[in-house]
Amino acid sequence: MIKEKLTITKQITSRAVTISLIGELDLSAAPELQAELEPYVNQNVRSLILNLKDLHYIDSTGIGILIRVLKHRKALDGGFKLVEVSPKIKKLFDITGISQYLDLEVAGPSQERKEEIV
Amino acid sequence: MNHEEQQVQLIVPADAHYVDIVRLTLYGIATKWGFSYEDIEDMKVAVAEACNNAVLHAYKDQEPGKVEVTFSGMEGKWIRISVKDQGASFDYHRRSGQPDALHNKQLDEIHAGGLGIYMMQALMDEVQVITEAGTEVILTKFLERNGELA
Numbered sequence: 001m002i003k004e005k006l007t008i009t010k011q012i013t014s015r016a017v018t019i020s021l022i023g024e025l026d027l028s029a030a031p032e033l034q035a036e037l038e039p040y041v042n043q044n045v046r047s048l049i050l051n052l053k054d055l056h057y058i059d060s061t062g063i064g065i066l067i068r069v070l071k072h073r074k075a076l077d078g079g080f081k082l083v084e085v086s087p088k089i090k091k092l093f094d095i096t097g098i099s100q101y102l103d104l105e106v107a108g109p110s111q112e113r114k115e116e117i118v
Numbered sequence: 119m120n121h122e123e124q125q126v127q128l129i130v131p132a133d134a135h136y137v138d139i140v141r142l143t144l145y146g147i148a149t150k151w152g153f154s155y156e157d158i159e160d161m162k163v164a165v166a167e168a169c170n171n172a173v174l175h176a177y178k179d180q181e182p183g184k185v186e187v188t189f190s191g192m193e194g195k196w197i198r199i200s201v202k203d204q205g206a207s208f209d210y211h212r213r214s215g216q217p218d219a220l221h222n223k224q225l226d227e228i229h230a231g232g233l234g235i236y237m238m239q240a241l242m243d244e245v246q247v248i249t250e251a252g253t254e255v256i257l258t259k260f261l262e263r264n265g266e267l268a
Contacts, residue, residue: 060230061170068230088159
Protein backbone atom coordinates (compact mmCIF):
# COMPACT_ATOMS: atom_id res chain seq x y z
CA MET A 1 0.00 0.00 0.00
CA ILE A 2 1.31 3.42 -0.91
CA LYS A 3 -0.25 5.29 1.97
CA GLU A 4 -0.79 3.63 5.33
CA LYS A 5 -4.22 4.29 6.79
CA LEU A 6 -3.10 3.71 10.33
CA THR A 7 0.11 5.02 11.83
CA ILE A 8 1.19 3.51 15.13
CA THR A 9 3.67 5.22 17.44
CA LYS A 10 5.02 3.89 20.75
CA GLN A 11 6.35 5.52 23.86
CA ILE A 12 7.86 3.17 26.43
CA THR A 13 8.73 4.05 30.03
CA SER A 14 9.54 1.76 32.95
CA ARG A 15 5.89 1.74 34.03
CA ALA A 16 3.84 2.05 30.86
CA VAL A 17 3.70 1.53 27.13
CA THR A 18 1.68 4.21 25.38
CA ILE A 19 0.63 3.34 21.85
CA SER A 20 -0.88 6.12 19.77
CA LEU A 21 -3.16 5.27 16.87
CA ILE A 22 -3.27 7.87 14.13
CA GLY A 23 -5.67 7.54 11.21
CA GLU A 24 -8.22 4.81 10.60
CA LEU A 25 -8.53 1.44 12.27
CA ASP A 26 -10.51 -0.78 9.93
CA LEU A 27 -10.42 -4.34 8.59
CA SER A 28 -7.36 -3.64 6.43
CA ALA A 29 -5.36 -2.07 9.30
CA ALA A 30 -6.34 -4.63 11.97
CA PRO A 31 -3.55 -7.21 11.33
CA GLU A 32 -0.87 -4.51 11.66
CA LEU A 33 -2.26 -3.28 14.96
CA GLN A 34 -2.56 -6.79 16.33
CA ALA A 35 1.07 -7.51 15.49
CA GLU A 36 2.20 -4.23 17.11
CA LEU A 37 0.22 -4.86 20.28
CA GLU A 38 1.19 -8.50 20.71
CA PRO A 39 4.44 -8.05 22.73
CA TYR A 40 2.84 -5.60 25.16
CA VAL A 41 -0.48 -7.35 25.67
CA ASN A 42 1.18 -10.44 27.10
CA GLN A 43 3.33 -8.81 29.78
CA ASN A 44 2.26 -7.19 33.02
CA VAL A 45 5.46 -5.28 33.88
CA ARG A 46 4.12 -2.16 32.19
CA SER A 47 0.56 -1.03 31.89
CA LEU A 48 -0.78 -0.61 28.38
CA ILE A 49 -2.20 2.73 27.30
CA LEU A 50 -3.79 3.43 23.94
CA ASN A 51 -3.97 7.08 22.92
CA LEU A 52 -6.85 7.56 20.48
CA LYS A 53 -6.60 11.34 20.08
CA ASP A 54 -5.94 11.10 16.34
CA LEU A 55 -7.98 8.00 15.60
CA HIS A 56 -10.67 9.15 13.19
CA TYR A 57 -12.43 5.90 12.46
CA ILE A 58 -12.96 2.48 14.01
CA ASP A 59 -15.09 -0.45 12.88
CA SER A 60 -16.21 -3.71 14.52
CA THR A 61 -12.85 -5.30 13.65
CA GLY A 62 -11.06 -2.63 15.69
CA ILE A 63 -13.52 -3.00 18.55
CA GLY A 64 -12.93 -6.77 18.35
CA ILE A 65 -9.20 -6.19 18.91
CA LEU A 66 -9.97 -4.05 21.97
CA ILE A 67 -12.18 -6.84 23.36
CA ARG A 68 -9.38 -9.41 22.98
CA VAL A 69 -6.82 -7.05 24.57
CA LEU A 70 -9.21 -6.33 27.44
CA LYS A 71 -9.66 -10.03 28.19
CA HIS A 72 -5.90 -10.74 28.02
CA ARG A 73 -5.06 -7.80 30.26
CA LYS A 74 -7.69 -8.77 32.79
CA ALA A 75 -6.45 -12.39 32.91
CA LEU A 76 -2.88 -11.11 33.45
CA ASP A 77 -3.99 -8.44 35.89
CA GLY A 78 -2.15 -5.93 33.71
CA GLY A 79 -3.32 -2.34 33.35
CA PHE A 80 -5.16 -1.27 30.21
CA LYS A 81 -6.44 2.20 29.53
CA LEU A 82 -7.69 4.28 26.60
CA VAL A 83 -6.94 8.01 26.70
CA GLU A 84 -8.01 11.09 24.74
CA VAL A 85 -10.89 9.24 23.08
CA SER A 86 -12.78 11.56 20.70
CA PRO A 87 -16.59 11.88 21.00
CA LYS A 88 -17.01 10.24 17.59
CA ILE A 89 -15.16 7.08 18.66
CA LYS A 90 -16.73 7.16 22.15
CA LYS A 91 -20.17 7.11 20.53
CA LEU A 92 -19.36 3.78 18.84
CA PHE A 93 -18.02 2.37 22.11
CA ASP A 94 -21.29 3.39 23.78
CA ILE A 95 -23.50 1.95 21.02
CA THR A 96 -21.75 -1.42 21.06
CA GLY A 97 -21.60 -1.47 24.86
CA ILE A 98 -17.83 -1.89 25.17
CA SER A 99 -17.56 1.40 27.14
CA GLN A 100 -18.68 -0.27 30.35
CA TYR A 101 -15.61 -2.57 30.36
CA LEU A 102 -13.07 0.08 29.41
CA ASP A 103 -10.96 2.34 31.59
CA LEU A 104 -11.50 5.33 29.33
CA GLU A 105 -10.70 9.04 29.33
CA VAL A 106 -12.39 11.20 26.75
CA ALA A 107 -10.55 13.98 24.92
CA GLY A 108 -10.88 17.32 26.69
CA PRO A 109 -12.87 20.23 25.19
CA SER A 110 -9.62 21.88 24.13
CA GLN A 111 -9.02 19.05 21.69
CA GLU A 112 -10.25 21.05 18.72
CA ARG A 113 -8.91 19.56 15.55
CA LYS A 114 -9.77 19.44 11.94
CA GLU A 115 -11.76 16.43 10.81
CA GLU A 116 -10.66 14.39 7.87
CA ILE A 117 -12.95 13.17 5.16
CA VAL A 118 -12.81 9.45 5.81
CA MET B 119 -32.92 21.06 -5.34
CA ASN B 120 -33.35 17.99 -7.51
CA HIS B 121 -36.38 15.91 -6.45
CA GLU B 122 -35.79 13.01 -8.79
CA GLU B 123 -34.36 9.75 -7.56
CA GLN B 124 -30.67 9.50 -8.35
CA GLN B 125 -28.43 6.47 -8.49
CA VAL B 126 -24.66 5.93 -8.36
CA GLN B 127 -23.02 2.53 -8.69
CA LEU B 128 -19.60 1.41 -7.63
CA ILE B 129 -18.01 -2.03 -8.07
CA VAL B 130 -14.93 -2.82 -5.99
CA PRO B 131 -12.88 -5.97 -5.38
CA ALA B 132 -13.98 -7.88 -2.25
CA ASP B 133 -10.77 -6.81 -0.55
CA ALA B 134 -10.31 -5.01 2.77
CA HIS B 135 -8.12 -2.40 1.08
CA TYR B 136 -11.03 -1.15 -1.04
CA VAL B 137 -13.57 -0.59 1.73
CA ASP B 138 -12.25 2.96 2.26
CA ILE B 139 -13.12 3.75 -1.38
CA VAL B 140 -16.74 2.89 -0.56
CA ARG B 141 -16.59 5.13 2.54
CA LEU B 142 -15.15 8.01 0.51
CA THR B 143 -17.79 7.65 -2.19
CA LEU B 144 -20.55 7.57 0.43
CA TYR B 145 -19.16 10.75 1.95
CA GLY B 146 -19.27 12.55 -1.40
CA ILE B 147 -22.78 11.41 -2.32
CA ALA B 148 -24.37 11.89 1.11
CA THR B 149 -22.89 15.40 1.31
CA LYS B 150 -24.36 16.22 -2.11
CA TRP B 151 -27.77 14.94 -0.99
CA GLY B 152 -27.78 17.11 2.12
CA PHE B 153 -26.96 14.76 5.00
CA SER B 154 -25.29 16.10 8.13
CA TYR B 155 -21.76 15.32 9.22
CA GLU B 156 -23.10 13.15 12.09
CA ASP B 157 -25.41 11.18 9.79
CA ILE B 158 -22.59 10.61 7.33
CA GLU B 159 -20.26 9.41 10.09
CA ASP B 160 -22.93 6.90 11.20
CA MET B 161 -23.53 5.72 7.65
CA LYS B 162 -19.82 5.33 6.94
CA VAL B 163 -19.53 2.82 9.78
CA ALA B 164 -22.70 0.94 8.77
CA VAL B 165 -21.76 0.69 5.08
CA ALA B 166 -18.21 -0.39 5.92
CA GLU B 167 -19.61 -3.15 8.17
CA ALA B 168 -21.73 -4.45 5.27
CA CYS B 169 -18.62 -4.38 3.04
CA ASN B 170 -16.53 -6.11 5.73
CA ASN B 171 -19.02 -8.99 5.80
CA ALA B 172 -18.77 -9.37 2.02
CA VAL B 173 -14.97 -9.25 2.18
CA LEU B 174 -14.72 -11.75 5.04
CA HIS B 175 -17.49 -14.22 4.26
CA ALA B 176 -18.69 -14.07 0.66
CA TYR B 177 -15.77 -15.52 -1.26
CA LYS B 178 -14.15 -17.81 1.30
CA ASP B 179 -12.40 -20.77 -0.36
CA GLN B 180 -13.08 -19.47 -3.86
CA GLU B 181 -11.82 -16.93 -6.37
CA PRO B 182 -11.87 -13.38 -4.98
CA GLY B 183 -15.03 -11.68 -6.18
CA LYS B 184 -16.56 -8.24 -6.39
CA VAL B 185 -18.77 -6.12 -4.17
CA GLU B 186 -21.39 -4.05 -5.93
CA VAL B 187 -22.45 -0.93 -4.06
CA THR B 188 -25.47 1.05 -5.26
CA PHE B 189 -26.29 4.42 -3.74
CA SER B 190 -29.81 5.61 -4.49
CA GLY B 191 -31.71 8.48 -3.00
CA MET B 192 -33.31 11.86 -3.31
CA GLU B 193 -31.65 15.12 -2.43
CA GLY B 194 -32.82 16.34 0.95
CA LYS B 195 -34.96 13.23 1.53
CA TRP B 196 -33.36 9.84 1.87
CA ILE B 197 -30.46 7.60 0.91
CA ARG B 198 -30.40 3.86 0.37
CA ILE B 199 -27.17 1.92 0.03
CA SER B 200 -27.19 -1.60 -1.32
CA VAL B 201 -24.08 -3.74 -0.73
CA LYS B 202 -24.25 -6.88 -2.80
CA ASP B 203 -21.94 -9.83 -3.36
CA GLN B 204 -22.25 -13.01 -5.43
CA GLY B 205 -20.61 -15.30 -2.91
CA ALA B 206 -21.71 -17.74 -0.25
CA SER B 207 -24.70 -16.44 1.67
CA PHE B 208 -23.81 -15.13 5.08
CA ASP B 209 -26.09 -16.25 7.85
CA TYR B 210 -27.26 -12.80 8.93
CA HIS B 211 -30.36 -14.04 10.62
CA ARG B 212 -28.45 -16.34 12.92
CA ARG B 213 -25.78 -13.69 13.55
CA SER B 214 -28.24 -10.90 14.29
CA GLY B 215 -29.80 -12.86 17.15
CA GLN B 216 -27.80 -10.74 19.63
CA PRO B 217 -29.80 -7.53 19.72
CA ASP B 218 -28.21 -6.16 22.89
CA ALA B 219 -24.60 -6.33 21.64
CA LEU B 220 -22.26 -6.21 24.64
CA HIS B 221 -24.68 -4.56 27.03
CA ASN B 222 -25.50 -6.26 30.33
CA LYS B 223 -22.91 -9.00 30.01
CA GLN B 224 -19.82 -10.09 31.91
CA LEU B 225 -16.44 -9.44 30.31
CA ASP B 226 -15.76 -13.16 29.80
CA GLU B 227 -19.08 -13.53 27.96
CA ILE B 228 -18.47 -10.85 25.38
CA HIS B 229 -17.03 -11.33 21.90
CA ALA B 230 -16.92 -9.36 18.67
CA GLY B 231 -19.08 -11.74 16.60
CA GLY B 232 -22.30 -10.07 15.49
CA LEU B 233 -21.13 -6.57 16.45
CA GLY B 234 -20.99 -5.41 12.83
CA ILE B 235 -24.63 -6.28 12.26
CA TYR B 236 -25.61 -4.69 15.55
CA MET B 237 -23.82 -1.48 14.53
CA MET B 238 -25.61 -1.39 11.17
CA GLN B 239 -28.96 -1.69 12.91
CA ALA B 240 -28.08 0.94 15.50
CA LEU B 241 -26.73 3.48 13.03
CA MET B 242 -29.25 3.26 10.17
CA ASP B 243 -33.02 3.76 10.05
CA GLU B 244 -33.66 0.52 8.17
CA VAL B 245 -31.58 -2.58 7.50
CA GLN B 246 -32.76 -5.26 5.11
CA VAL B 247 -30.86 -8.42 4.22
CA ILE B 248 -31.64 -10.50 1.16
CA THR B 249 -29.85 -13.82 0.81
CA GLU B 250 -30.49 -15.46 -2.53
CA ALA B 251 -27.64 -15.65 -5.03
CA GLY B 252 -25.12 -14.13 -2.64
CA THR B 253 -26.02 -11.57 -0.03
CA GLU B 254 -27.48 -8.10 -0.41
CA VAL B 255 -27.60 -5.71 2.53
CA ILE B 256 -29.80 -2.65 2.03
CA LEU B 257 -29.24 0.25 4.42
CA THR B 258 -31.59 3.23 4.49
CA LYS B 259 -31.40 6.60 6.20
CA PHE B 260 -33.98 9.38 6.09
CA LEU B 261 -32.93 12.98 6.33
CA GLU B 262 -34.38 14.59 9.41
CA ARG B 263 -35.23 18.28 9.49
CA ASN B 264 -36.20 20.10 12.69
CA GLY B 265 -36.65 16.77 14.42
CA GLU B 266 -39.18 15.54 11.87
CA LEU B 267 -38.73 13.31 8.89
CA ALA B 268 -38.31 15.41 5.76
